Amino acid sequence: MDIKANSDSRFQHALLNPELAPPDGVSAWDSETGSKRFDVYRNNVIVSLIDALANCFDVVKQLVGEPFFRAMAREFLRDPANLPASPVLAHYGERFPAFIADFEPAATLPYLSDVAQLEWLRLQSLHAADANSADSKHLSTVVKKALSNETGCIPFKLFFHPSLALFKSRYAAVSIWAAHQGLAKLANIDPNTPEQALILRPELEVETIPLSHESADFIDRCMAGEPLRNPPLGPTLELLVQKGAITGIALFEEE
Amino acid sequence: MKSDQHSQTGPYKPPAGLPSGAGIGLKPEHFQPLLETRPKLGFVEVHAENYMVAGGPMHHYLQRIHEHYALSVHGVGLSIGGSEPLDEAHLERLKTLIARHQPERFSEHLAWSSHNGQFMNDLLPLPYTPERLENVCDHVDRVQEKLGIQMLLENPATYLQYRDSSYTEPEFIAEVIRRTGCGLLLDVNNVYVSAINHGFSSHAYIDALPCHRVGEIHLAGFARDSDSQGAPLLIDSHDAPVAEAVWKLYDYALEQTGAVATLIERDANLPPLTILVAEAQNAARRLQAISREVA
Known part of the structure; x- marks a missing residue:
């Protein structure tokens, strides 16, 4: 068993599953289990990725309002397949328009997914x-x-x-x-x-x-x-x- | 012994190097004001990943700004501290970027951010074990080999520690520097944040680092919180001015390092350019004072 890989894998697994306790082997200086400290990392990951989506899909955000947008983006990020595969966030969010199309709570705005697609194409055009x-x-x-x-x-x-x-x-x-x-x-x-x-x-x-x-x-x-x-x-x-x-x-x- | 394979000084030379003045992080909101007003700054620094695109305004403005200011490229996504091999595709993008803009510095973090093909967009902590030391040295070697230049490695801000760490953080960093020949990016705010979060002495931490290998210093603002036990927990948020305690620690660091290129980092809650330039001037005054002391 690869112990080295497991340390990062355990950390990552707990990081992406907020219902889990912090991984074994990490602690604060006073031996506290560090749940709130671990939550800083969880929060950084989710909030920074929601921010990245909000930057790209600004009109979608305006159409549904900030709280709805952030809740929708948070749902999107619950699927590990929707995390970025690369650190280049200018090309992150390609799957978001299709997610919106199937997102029940946004069904009253049938054009929302297409507006997202337009914003995605504009961002790719900007950096082409x-x-x-x-x-x-x-x-x-x-x-x-x-x-x-x-x-x-x-x-x-x-x-x-x-x-x-x-x-x-x-x-x-x-x-x-x-x-x-x-x-x-x-x-x-x-x-x-x-x-x-x-x-x-x-x-x-x-x-x-x-x-x-x-x-x-x-x-x-x-x-x-x-x-x-x-x-x-x-x-x-x-x-x-x-x-x-x-x-x-x-x-x-x-x- | 694996460590014998790493030379003490390292085969890679730094790029041209930054002037020992004060610089600011460059954000798209400041492209135009910077070119229009051309404030006196030692250099500007960009996050490498924001410029890993084919064309468009990012490269256009960076090129124009680099005509007037020295440039530092600071990576945030290479995952040097991870247990997995480096992402060669990402390293290739970095090489392309550095060839295109020819920065005077390149630096990255002692942290990991990618694992199992997923990028988590945060600088995550690593265990300071002999095994991880091998991983990190291999990664730094690979980066320097691929880019053909010396890199600087930045000390992290952390909220948690690993119980199986057998090195202290400065010991671990010193060993990476000794084995790979890379330089140190001393983030003074990170030292302060981690010292409060983990209850160690920030002066002792700096004393334990090879300060003669510092090629750049970072200064930034933090946010205050407390952990589940009510102990202070500082967050490395880069969304506020540099705190007074961090300026004091900077003065202490400068006594150890001498005058070194210093960056004011601001990634969120971005103020007007003039405010950042004023903060950089504060750092520049301290740098001048140290230069005079030495002279």
Whole structure:
């Protein structure tokens, strides 16, 4: 039996199960069993991880209120599988939106999980790799060449900025999120309207750009690497170029 | 004897090293004010894990700030004090970060935080046994080998002790330093907090450490509580100004270490930049006084 590993394992087991007594082998200087002292560690773990979730999911927190949010996060953390696997907390919380979707007490807010997903995507976009956007003149030259080919459009493919993500919701999650940034009025929103958005960080700030269903589908196909022929959505393409979302373009030219 | 494998001085050289002035912990809220006002500071320090991301504003601002200030990278997630082997993926992330920003210092904690693939986001205490000493020395060796630089190891703040510890904490730390050649990050607040929590003399603790190996000092604020027996229990909360008792202990530590780069740590309840800079100036005055004494 590996005694060394067991010491940390016993400590960890007690740490994550608040109904248990402190592990054997630890004590305070006066031989007190140290339950309150051990609780300092328990509290640090749980509170710091709840804080990490609250940082990422700020609008979710505003929608349900701080006490509800913290209770929900505490429930989430009761499952050891939901503890961080890595110390890089910028990438912690991926499983929280799905947890919210199944969290009974939040069932009256069916859009809550989608708002959480939007916030998660925005955080990942914030920390995604940097890249230079393609020059818009170069892009329009290549697109024109593709479209004006005599024998029909040359299929082409777009390369996107690493911070780009597409968000789709059955609910008005984009407007609900925007209302909490002072960009829309919550009272004017029908939560049951499906919404889509482009998430992008061309420079230092993440942008959340509402999209039509058609534009979202078009970007979805682009992102899947599908060769584009006669793209029907000039305005969407224009938006992508203008926002700096495209880093490159390739023509599938046949020899 | 395993200890013979570790050289006394260590093969790894520290990076450029910090100037022996006073610095502050760098938080995103202070990126803009720091660049706009450029207060006089010896250095800034960041938590390594907050910058282990591919791109975006964290790297952008850190790079710009490092153009004006020396940089210390302080890890909080390597779990050097654990019984398990180090997480090589995490070590790789650390190497990437250090290659990218070329800090003047790198330090980590004598604590553990990951076990069985779970990260607990706290600095947990370890038993000071011969077996754990081997683990910790192996881990410090691995870090220094991977990064190619000397690291500093920080003394922890603890709330509990292990009954099977056969070394005192300063004995354990001294032995890690002797075997691996790493340096010491002396957290004076941690000494004070642990001394109250465990009823030992903070001066005797500092005296037992190899103070000539101190490459950096940390100062921070703590919170007051009491344990289930009503005994005082100080929490290393980093959410308040440095306490007067800790300033006094800092003066005592400086007599042993000489003037050493000193950080004002604040991780919660963050005040405006000017308040932190004023605290750093308090440390800077004490550093100057020690330099004059020596000269």
